[in-house]
Amino acid sequence: MSEDLISKKELLDLTGISYGQLYRWKRKNLIPEDWFIRKSSFTGQETYFPRQQILPRIDKILNMKDGLSLDELADVFSPALGEVQLERHELLGRNIVSEGSLVLYKEVCGEPAFFNLDQTLALYVLDKLLRSGEITREEGRMLLGVMSEHYGRFAGKPCDLVLLRKMGVPVFLLAAGGTEYYADSEAKMVIKKPIGQFTEELKLLIGK
Amino acid sequence: MSEQGQHTGNEPVRNDLNISGMSTTAGGIYRNVRIDGMAKVNGSLDCSSLRINGTLNMKGSVATGEMTVNGMGTIEGPVKASEIRIDGMFTLRGDVSCTNLDVNGKSKIEGRLEGDQIRIGGEVGVKGDVQCEAFYTEGNVKLEGLLNAESVEIRLHSVSAIREIGCERIDVRRIERGFWKNFSLMGAPRLKADLIEGDDLYLEDTEAETVRGTRVYIGRGCKIKRVEYKESLQTDEDAVIGTPLQV
Incomplete structure (x- = not known):
């Protein structure tokens, strides 16, 4: 999969940020190290970024930096989940997930007294994808299975959620961030989203 | 760093370690570590301060408040300290993270x-x-x-x-x-x-x-x-x- 890249120069022009800001955010881990992709060009080495990830990230940093310190922002963007316990009514009351997703969760994983962040994340991903109509309830069950069984293995490292469908048969994958994978031509890739995107949104929702 | 040398909660008692002459130690948790002779440390050190005037050869990592080197030596593992001052000759083979680093001698960091x-x-x-x-x-x-x-x-x-x-x-x-x-x-x-x-x-x-x-x-x-x-x-x-x- 060839990713759409943006050069550093283009990025600075487009977003209006300065070199100092870019390097400061890198130091504070607001922009992960592996987004800096070095390639040789006619002027020597050039740095590129994955366009789909860097642009929304910079937008978020610029919009949020007035309210939060850089270190707090770094926590939001870090893929590691902290320690939080949420009760069912809190999840519903704060509009983190909907009733329907909770019911489905209960069918698959049972109902815990508290939802820890891993469980909340699985729920949140489920809810988001169900609401957007990208997956069916049946696929939602598979998603919960994959998330609860395997997400812990990534131990805070970035990973992607992938949904493939071939002839109506869905397959979920959790793949370490940045890996390449290829499927046969009849398989359709329906979803490919970094889990980090969900953790960021979730942390902001919880933090409110 | 925790309370120096005091027994607080489940924090172990920290003793001082002084090495003068030649010796080999396993490392461990200490308050102040001072090396005047030649020392070989096979493990890691967790201490409030580390002062090296002689030669240190260390296999593990270092976590300390203040680290001063006047002698020479090598640390194989990562080093975490708030203050590091190197006046001697030193090689650090792991990553180094600190608040202040002051080098007047010669040093090599490989991480x-x-x-x-x-x-x-x-x-x-x-x-x-x-x-x-x-x-x-x-x-x-x-x-x-x-x-x-x-x-x-x-x-x-x-x-x-x-x-x-x-x-x-x-x-x-x-x-x-x-x-x-x-x-x-x-x-x-x-x-x-x-x-x-x-x-x-x-x-x-x-x-x-x-x-x-x-x-x-x-x-x-x-x-x-x-x-x-x-x-x-x-x-x-x-x-x-x-x-x-x-x-």
Whole structure:
């Protein structure tokens, strides 16, 4: 999969940020190290970024930096989940997930007294994808299975959620961030989203 | 660091460790560690302060408040400390993270270096990337990765090389030397770099492939192949510049 890249120069022009800001955010881990992709060009080495990830990230940093310190922002963007316990009514009351997703969760994983962040994340991903109509309830069950069984293995490292469908048969994958994978031509890739995107949104929702 | 030497909760009692003469130890948790002779530590050290006057050969990692080296030695594992001062000769094979680093001796770091304030008066080589808020050197540095700092100040005595610099401000100046010192063995003072990027750049005696900045001053003795600037570019007559380009 060839990713759409943006050069550093283009990025600075487009977003209006300065070199100092870019390097400061890198130091504070607001922009992960592996987004800096070095390639040789006619002027020597050039740095590129994955366009789909860097642009929304910079937008978020610029919009949020007035309210939060850089270190707090770094926590939001870090893929590691902290320690939080949420009760069912809190999840519903704060509009983190909907009733329907909770019911489905209960069918698959049972109902815990508290939802820890891993469980909340699985729920949140489920809810988001169900609401957007990208997956069916049946696929939602598979998603919960994959998330609860395997997400812990990534131990805070970035990973992607992938949904493939071939002839109506869905397959979920959790793949370490940045890996390449290829499927046969009849398989359709329906979803490919970094889990980090969900953790960021979730942390902001919880933090409110 | 926890309460020094006091028994608090489940924190172990910290004793002092003094080594004079030759000895081998396993490492462990201590309060103040002082090495005057020759010591070999096979494990890791967790201590409030570590002072090395003799020779230390260490296999594990170090976590300490204050680390001072007057002697020489090697640490194989990563080092975490709030203050590090190296006046002797030292090799650190792992990553180093600290608040303040002061090197007046000679040292080699084979991992990454992370800190807040880094001052180098002696000679330092770093294989990995260097990250800090303020980087100041009057010495001789050879950084093979990216130097990422809020402010970089370099006073040139001899030849320094930094592969890549990304910062907000950089200030590179030659130190005026007496007439006789111009004939020193080390050659003309110089900073060599592949790439320098920042908002406010002031460069003298710098040799670089590419310089990119917002406000750029290229001073005497510079040799730069490609300059890209956003707002302003000033150049000294005594600077050689390939292609200036406003972007």
